[in-house]
Structures are given as structure tokens and as C-alpha cells.
Amino acid sequence: xxxxxxxxxxxxxxxxxxxxxxxxxxxxxxxxxxxxxxxxxxxxxxxxxxxxxxxxxxxxxxxxxxxxxxxxxxxxxxxxxxxxxxxxxxxxxxxxxxxxxxxxxxxxxxxxxxxxxxxxxxxxxxxxxxxxxxxxxxxxxxxxxxxxxxxxxxxxxxxxxxxxxxxxxxxxxxxxxxxxxxxxxxxxxxxxxxxxxxxxxxxxxxxxxxxxxxxxxxxxxxxxxxxxxxxxxxxxxxxxxxxxxxxxxxxxxxxxxxxxxxxxxxxxxxxxxxxxxxxxxxxxxxxxxxxxxxxxxxxxxxxxxxxxxxxxxxxxxxxxxxxxxxxxxxxxxxxxxxxxxxxxxxxxxxxxxxxxxxxxxxxxxxxxxxxxxxxxxxxxxxxxxxxxxxxxxxxxxxxxxxxxxxxxxxxxxxxxxxxxxxxxxxxxxxxxxxxxxxxxxxxxxxxxxxxxxxxxxxxxxxxxxxxxxxxxxxxxxxxxxxxxxx
Amino acid sequence: xxxxxxxxxxxxxxxxxxxxxxxxxxxxxxxxxxxxxxxxxxxxxxxxxxxxxxxxxxxxxxxxxxxxxxxxxxxxxxxxxxxxxxxxxxxxxxxxxxxxxxxxxxxxxxxxxxxxxxxxxxxxxxxxxxxxxxxxxxxxxxxxxxxxxxxxxxxxxxxxxxxxxxxxxxxxxxxxxxxxxxxxxxxxxxxxxxxxxxxxxxxxxxxxxxxxxxxxxxxxxxxxx
Numbered sequence: 001x002x003x004x005x006x007x008x009x010x011x012x013x014x015x016x017x018x019x020x021x022x023x024x025x026x027x028x029x030x031x032x033x034x035x036x037x038x039x040x041x042x043x044x045x046x047x048x049x050x051x052x053x054x055x056x057x058x059x060x061x062x063x064x065x066x067x068x069x070x071x072x073x074x075x076x077x078x079x080x081x082x083x084x085x086x087x088x089x090x091x092x093x094x095x096x097x098x099x100x101x102x103x104x105x106x107x108x109x110x111x112x113x114x115x116x117x118x119x120x121x122x123x124x125x126x127x128x129x130x131x132x133x134x135x136x137x138x139x140x141x142x143x144x145x146x147x148x149x150x151x152x153x154x155x156x157x158x159x160x161x162x163x164x165x166x167x168x169x170x171x172x173x174x175x176x177x178x179x180x181x182x183x184x185x186x187x188x189x190x191x192x193x194x195x196x197x198x199x200x201x202x203x204x205x206x207x208x209x210x211x212x213x214x215x216x217x218x219x220x221x222x223x224x225x226x227x228x229x230x231x232x233x234x235x236x237x238x239x240x241x242x243x244x245x246x247x248x249x250x251x252x253x254x255x256x257x258x259x260x261x262x263x264x265x266x267x268x269x270x271x272x273x274x275x276x277x278x279x280x281x282x283x284x285x286x287x288x289x290x291x292x293x294x295x296x297x298x299x300x301x302x303x304x305x306x307x308x309x310x311x312x313x314x315x316x317x318x319x320x321x322x323x324x325x326x327x328x329x330x331x332x333x334x335x336x337x338x339x340x341x342x343x344x345x346x347x348x349x350x351x352x353x354x355x356x357x358x359x360x361x362x363x364x365x366x367x368x369x370x371x372x373x374x375x376x377x378x379x380x381x382x383x384x385x386x387x388x389x390x391x392x393x394x395x396x397x398x399x400x401x402x403x404x405x406x407x408x409x410x411x412x413x414x415x416x417x418x419x420x421x422x423x424x425x426x427x428x429x430x431x432x433x434x435x436x437x438x439x440x441x442x443x444x445x446x447x448x449x450x451x452x453x454x455x456x457x458x459x460x461x462x463x464x465x466x467x468x469x470x471x472x473x474x475x476x477x478x479x480x481x482x483x484x485x486x
Numbered sequence: 487x488x489x490x491x492x493x494x495x496x497x498x499x500x501x502x503x504x505x506x507x508x509x510x511x512x513x514x515x516x517x518x519x520x521x522x523x524x525x526x527x528x529x530x531x532x533x534x535x536x537x538x539x540x541x542x543x544x545x546x547x548x549x550x551x552x553x554x555x556x557x558x559x560x561x562x563x564x565x566x567x568x569x570x571x572x573x574x575x576x577x578x579x580x581x582x583x584x585x586x587x588x589x590x591x592x593x594x595x596x597x598x599x600x601x602x603x604x605x606x607x608x609x610x611x612x613x614x615x616x617x618x619x620x621x622x623x624x625x626x627x628x629x630x631x632x633x634x635x636x637x638x639x640x641x642x643x644x645x646x647x648x649x650x651x652x653x654x655x656x657x658x659x660x661x662x663x664x665x666x667x668x669x670x671x672x673x674x675x676x677x678x679x680x681x682x683x684x685x686x687x688x689x690x691x692x693x694x695x696x697x698x699x700x701x702x703x704x705x706x707x708x709x710x711x
Contacts, residue, residue, distance in 0.1 A: 285589060289569065296570045320640050321666065324679045348571075 006179040015175015019168045026167065030160040037153040045144050046109040046128055053130050053142040056082070061136050065093040068140075079145040081114065081127055087137030096141060097122065103131050103141065114143065185214050201229045242291065246284050253280030290419045297349065297426040309347045311375050311384060312340040318351065318373065322358050330367045333358075337375035341382045343449045345431045353427040356420045357386045357445055364390035365442070382449040389442040488603060489513045491532035493523035493549065494565070495541050503536070506592050507599075520544025527553055532560060534602050536595075539566035539577065547580040554581040561602040563595075593703035597655040606650040616652040617696060617709035619688070621645060630688060640665070641684045648697070648707040657704035681705055 006012050052071065059067045068082045072095055083096030091098060100112040109130045115122050129143030188206055195203045204222045207215035253276070260273025319335040326333035343350075354373075361371045369389040376383040428435045428447055438444040490512045494500040497518065504514045515530055517523035520541040527535060527549070537546040550562050562584075564577040569587035577585045583605075584598050614621040620629045626642060628635040637645065644665050648656060658677040662668040666676070685697040698706050 292569060296572075320638070321676060321680075324683050325676065328679055 006176050006183060009179035009183060011179035011182050012175045015171055015178065018175070019171035022167055022171055023164060026160060026164040030157050030164075033160065034153045034157045037156055038150065041148075041152060042128065042146055045146055046130075049109055049128060049130050049142050049144050053132055053140060056142065057132050057134055057140050061134065061138065064134075064138065064140070068094050071142075077148075079148060081129065081141070081143030081145075083139075083141040085139040085141070087139075089139070092138070094141070096143075099131070099139060100129060100141065100143075103129055105131050105133050105139065107131075112143070182214075189218070196225070201225075201232060242287075245287055249280040249283035249287075251280075253277040253284075256280065287419075290423070294419060294422055294426055297423065297430060300430065306344050306346055308342050309345050309350055310340060310342050311350075311382065312337045314347070314351055314354065315373055315375055315384070318354050318358055321355065322362060326362050326371060329362060329365075331362055331365055332370045333362070333373070334370065335373045337373075339375065339377060341375055341377060343382055343431075343433075345449075349427045349430065353424045353447065354384060354386075356424050357447075360420055361386050361388035361390065361443070361445075364388065366390065369442075380451050382451070384447040384449070385444065386446075387442060387444045392439055392441060392443045393437055487511070487513045488534075489515065489530065489532045490599065491515045491517065491523065491526055491530060491535045493517045493520065493527075493535065493541065493546065494538040495519060496538075503595070506596070510596055512599075520546065520549045524549050524552055527558065527560065528556070534599060535560055535562045536599070537562055537564055537582070539564055539568060539573075547577060547582070550581040561605065563598055563602060565590075591702075593655065593700075594657050594659060597657045597660065597703065600654050601651060601656075601660065604651070604654060614646065614649045616649040616707060619645075619649060619696065621649055630690075630693065633690070635687050637684070637687060640680065641687070644680060644684055645688065648705070652707045652709050655700050655703050655706050660704070 056064065056067055056071065065084055068084050071082050072080060074080075081094075081096060083094035083099070084092040085099050086092055089099050097115045100114045103112045104110065107130070109128050111126055112129050113124060113126050114129065115124050125145070127143040127145050129141055131139055131141045133139050192203050192205055204225060205218035207218035207222070209215055210219070256273050256276045260270055260277075264270040264273055315335050315337045319333060323333050358371065358373060365371055365388045371389075372385070372387040374383075374385045374387070376385060424447075425435055431449070433450070434448040436446045436448060438446070488511070490507060492500060492503055492507075492514055494503065494516070495518055500516050500518070504516055507514045515526055515532065517526045520543045523537065523541070524544065526532075537549060539546040541549070546564060546566075550564070553560065553562075562582050564582035564585045565588060566573060566577065566585070567588045574585045574587075583602055586595060586598060612623045614623065618631045621642075622628075623646070628637055628642065628645060644661070647661070647665050658675070661677050661681075681697065685695075688697060689695045696707055696709070698708055700706050
């Protein structure tokens with residue numbers, strides 16, 4: 001027969017260990033109580049014996065025999081011993097045959113072996129006794145049996161031992177029950193987890209009350225699953241977007257080639273077809289390059305090569321590059337960077353980010369509009385602000401524009417890949433800066449660079465751990481609450 | 487005849503490149519792996535090399551490093567599917583003279599090979615001359631014949647680069663890398679706009695045009711007819 005599964009569980013092993021410790025504890029307790037009771041009872045009986053000796057020794061010699069006999073008569077349980085001996089050690093009276101050998105005179109109570117004279121005969125046993133020589137030379141011996149005390153101690157011990165057995169059993173039963181319950185929960189969780197592994201990302205672990213550790217764990221894991229589901233869905237979305245955006249130019253190229261192969265009759269026609277195909281392939285390649293660049297920035301860490309970047313000079317450079325382009329479109333590009341502010345960062349990446357913002361601003365601003373590039377200092381933060389008079393980004397679209405390939409319906413006809421702002425976001429994130437987008441008649445985008453970056457890096461973990469949990473109702477908040485109270 | 491060495495493991499790519507380069511008048515030797523490439527580079531003494539980065543046996547950068555150790559100064563164009571900025575920087579640091587990411591257009595490849603073969607010689611000359619143009623690097627002035635041309639700093643830098651490489655096709659990517667120091671490709675076609683302005687200043691209405699568009703490739707500063 002196979003032993004039940006709970007025997008192998010840690011919970012059960014712990015219960016077993018607890019039961020063992022309980023047994024040792026009870027046995028020790030039993031020993032202690034036995035020893036204590038025993039010595040207490042003997043001490044009490046010794047006191048009685050000494051008291052009785054005092055009384056009998058104080059009685060005048062002529063009445064001493066009488067009081068000894070009286071003393072023995074009062075003992076209905078036959079536990080008392082008394083003896084009166086003359087100065088030569090001969091028995092005068094009492095129930096002791098002779099002076100117990102080894103009994104010290106005028107000492108404290110001690111254990112001695114005696115012979116008792118009973119109506120039925122003689123009996124030898126060990127008792128507690130005391131002896132004293134009176135001034136007249138008589139010896140008085142008083143004793144008492146202690147078997148009674150031993151019996152009482154024995155009963156106490158037995159009671160404890162009897163309590164031990166059910167206690168031990170209870171421990172084992174509780175252990176078995178707890179481990180079977182835990183096993184059941186594990187089975188349940190395993191079942192759900194298997195479903196998640198099989199691809200059902202919406203499955204969650206069961207949980208009951210918040211105070212139970214298992215439920216707390218389940219809530220934490222569920223929070224993690226929520227996050228992962230969101231991320232995986234987002235990833236799948238990005239994958240679909242990439243596939244779609246790559247397919248469009250590739251389809252164009254393929255169709256052009258196929259039609260050209262059958263329909264082109266002259267070399268010029270064929271060349272035209274090929275040119276269009278190359279254009280389509282180049283477009284697809286542009287998307288791939290942009291995506292790789294994005295991944296490159298997103299995966300790079302804060303580089304040790306970060307240096308001091310003078311934003312004033314950088315903005316001037318961006319103006320030099322984009323002024324002719326703005327002029328061509330009859331857009332006024334104004335740069336206001338009076339104070340020379342610096343930030344720590346990668347110069348090439350920052351110029352790429354700012355160039356991208358200006359590029360976007362010029363692209364989405366109609367002719368005759370204005371683009372402003374400003375360098376500001378607000379409340380201990382350095383801000384690079386790009387304002388345009390274009391179509392702007394509506395409140396609903398503000399989060400969407402930071403998604404990959406998002407292109408507003410308003411700008412469907414403007415050329416572009418739709419990854420520019422992603423690139424800016426990635427660069428800004430790499431620097432621990434913030435990107436803020438404000439709606440308006442046009443659009444205002446700000447790169448906010450906090451000053452104390454060195455401090456922020458060291459405190460980054462706590463800051464990033466705190467920030468996303470601001471929403472109290474989110475599963476994350478529950479997850480954190482559960483984690484904290486464990 | 488100019489002799490080129492191509493080290494590329496994919497035979498189909500190598501065939502296409504060889505054929506295209508041959509059409510442009512180059513004599514091309516092909517090596518399919520790093521070790522063979524290194525041998526040929528030492529024995530054939532080519533004028534320039536095109537080296538793929540990922541090769542069986544010995545990778546492209548190791549080949550270049552070995553050659554540089556032997557004091558072989560042959561200009562090298564590194565070809566690679568690894569296009570990240572870091573990869574590029576490593577490629578150039580290991581002794582490559584230029585770096586081209588796959589896939590590429592043939593015009594880009596040819597333009598870069600030409601540029602490598604005709605690298606401007608280090609000179610103490612402080613005045614550049616190309617046709618009727620005269621550029622003073624110290625005074626930072628430009629003259630076309632007797633006419634003074636007023637240029638912005640970036641336009642000056644652009645013209646300086648073009649005059650050093652007159653009569654060569656210069657692609658947009660080359661100009662972005664060399665003149666603007668851009669490590670990325672901007673969305674808007676900056677180069678065309680800036681080139682348009684420069685051309686407007688250099689080629690007056692009555693002058694014979696010097697700056698020309700090369701369709702599908704880039705620009706050229708032509709000094710001769």
C-alpha cells in the first residue's frame with residue numbers, strides 16, 4: 001500500500017517535529033512535577049515527624065511511654081512508627097523491635113531501614129525517621145512511611161502521561177489536515193497555471209480572504225499576471241503594426257513588379273516599374289532601420305560616457321539645420337535660448353531627440369505658421385520646449401502618439417513612418433528625463449530635465465516602485481498592499 | 487586598372503557586387519572567407535578592399551586588424567548587417583575607413599569606394615581650389631572668380647567637403663555623416679534643402695552650374711565640362 005501523499009509534505013513533517021517536541025516537553029514536565037511533588041511531600045512528612053518528636057521528647061519521662069502508645073493508636077493508616085529505648089538501647093515501648101541501625105542520634109530526619117512489630121509478625125521496610133536522646137538517657141525514635149507520597153507523585157505523573165498521547169495524536173492530525181489542505185490549494189493553483197501556460201492569459205489564481213497567506217500570494221501573482229497580460233497584448237499589437245506597416249510598401253513593390261513583368265513593352269516602362277519597386281523596398285527598409293534604432297536606444301543603458309551637454313549650443317545647431325527647411329515652408333523658426341544651461345547626457349542622442357521634435361513640428365505646421373524652440377529654467381528643472389501652430393494633439397491622442405506607428409487621422413497624408421515620437425520617448429527615458437505633451441491650438445512638447453540626476457539614479461528603484469502604484473484601485477495596488485502585509 | 491578585393495561569404499551577393507564593380511571599370515578579386523581574404527590582401531596588394539564583417543573562419547574586423555598590424559594601409563570599406571551606432575564605431579576603430587550597412591544601394595557602394603580611392607591628401611595648403619572656386623580655410627572666405635560668396639558656417643563646411651572631393655559623387659548619407667556628424671537618418675531631407683541653398687549661392691544665374699544632382703544617388707561638384 002502506498003502511503004498517503006501528505007506524508008511527504010513539509011507541513012506534515014513540521015507537525016511531526018512539533019509533536020516530537022511536545023512529547024519531550026511533556027515528559028520533562030512530568031519528571032519535574034514528579035520530582036517536585038515527591039520532595040515536597042517528603043519535606044512535609046519530615047516536618048511532621050520532627051514536630052511529633054519534639055512533643056514526645058518534651059513529655060515527662062514517666063508519661064512518655066503512654067504518649068508513645070497514644071501516638072501509635074491515633075494512626076489508623078498504619079504509617080506511623082515510634083520507639084522508646086533505655087540508655088542501653090533496650091526496647092521500652094513502641095512498635096519498633098530495636099534501635100534502627102545507622103540512625104544517627106540528635107540529627108535531622110533521614111531514611112532508614114527498620115523492622116516493625118505487627119500483630120501478624122515482623123515487617124522490614126524503609127521509612128523516614130528521627131532519633132533523640134532525652135536528658136535522662138532514654139532514646140525516642142519517631143518515623144513515618146513515605147510510600148504514600150510516592151503514590152501521589154505517581155498519580156500526577158500518570159495523568160500527565162495520559163494527556164501526552166491525545167496531544168501527540170492531535171498534533172499529527174492537525175499536521176495531516178493542514179498539509180492536505182495546502183496540497184489541495186497547490187493542486188488548484190497548478191491547474192490554473194497549466195491553463196495559463198497553455199495560453200489562456202486571462203486565467204487568474206483563486207483567492208479568498210485577504211488575511212490568508214495563500215490568498216495574499218495569489219493576489220500578488222495575479223497582479224503580476226495582469227501586468228504581463230497587458231505587456232504581451234501590447235507586444236502583439238506592435239508586432240501586428242510592424243507587419244502591417246511593412247506589408248504596405250512591400251505589396252506595392254510586388255504588384256508593380258508583377259504588372260511590369262507582363263505589361264511592360266519598352267525598356268523605359270520596365271525601368272519605371274523597377275524604380276517604383278525599389279522605392280517600396282526602400283520604404284520597408286526605412287521602417288526596419290527606424291525600429292532597429294528604436295530597439296538600440298531602448299535596450300541601451302545609461303552610459304558611463306554621459307557628459308555635460310551645453311543645451312544652448314545644441315539648440316543653435318538645431319536651428320542652423322532646420323532654419324532653411326522651415327523657410328522653404330514659410331514657417332518662422334524661432335529659438336529662444338538666452339541662458340546657457342547644461343544637462344548630463346549623450347549629446348548625439350539629445351540632438352536626435354530635439355531634431356525629431358522640430359522635424360515633427362515643421363511637418364505638422366501649415367505654411368505661414370510658427371515653430372518656437374525655447375530653453376527654460378522652471379523650478380529647478382531645465383526645460384526644452386517646442387511649440388508649434390499646427391493641428392496639435394488632442395487629449396485623447398496624447399497617449400496614443402507615444403505608441404509605435406500611431407498616426408493621427410488628421411495627418412494621414414503627411415509622409416512619415418510614425419516612430420519619431422517613440423524615438424524621442426526612448427531617448428528621454430534613457431536620460432531619466434520626462435516628456436510632456438500639452439494640447440492647445442497647436443502643440444507644445446517639453447523635455448523636462450530635472451537637476452539632481454546623480455541623486456535620482458541612486459534613488460531610482462524606490463521612485464519607480466512608488467510611481468506606478470498611485471492608482472489605488474489597480475491590481476498593482478492590491479498586489480503591493482498584499483506584499484506589504486505579509 | 488584599379489584592383490579591388492572583395493571578402494564576402496555569400497556567393498550570390500559577391501557575384502552581384504563583382505559584376506556591378508566590373509561595369510564601373512574595376513578589376514575585382516573575390517575571397518569567400520577571412521583567411522583566404524587575408525592571403526589575397528597580402529599577395530595581390532589591392533588598391534582598396536570591401537570586407538564583410540561576419541565571415542566564416544576569421545571575421546572581417548580581425549582581417550583588417552591583422553593587415554593594419556603588418557602596416558598595410560590599403561583603404562577598407564566594411565560591409566555589415568550590424569547597423570547599430572556601436573557596431574559602426576567598433577568597425578571604424580578596428581581600422582576600417584568607412585562603414586556601410588546592408589542592405590545598401592549600389593550607387594552608395596560605388597560612391598564610397600571612389601571616395602576611399604581618391605582620399606584627399608593631407609596638405610598644408612590653406613586654400614582649396616576647384617575650377618573657378620577658391621576657398622580660404624583661414625580667412626573662411628569663398629570666391630568664385632572675382633565674386634565673393636557669403637556662406638553660413640554649415641554651408642562653408644559643406645562646400646569645403648565637396649571641394650576636397652570634386653568630381654566625385656557624394657551621397658546624402660555620406661554628407662550627413664561627414665558634414666552634419668549625424669549618426670541617424672533624419673526624417674526630412676535636410677541635405678537637399680541645404681544643398682539647394684548652397685547651389686543658389688555658388689551658381690549664379692549667369693554662371694555655368696558647378697553643383698549637380700546625380701539622380702538616385704546624391705550630388706557632385708563638377709569642375710570640368
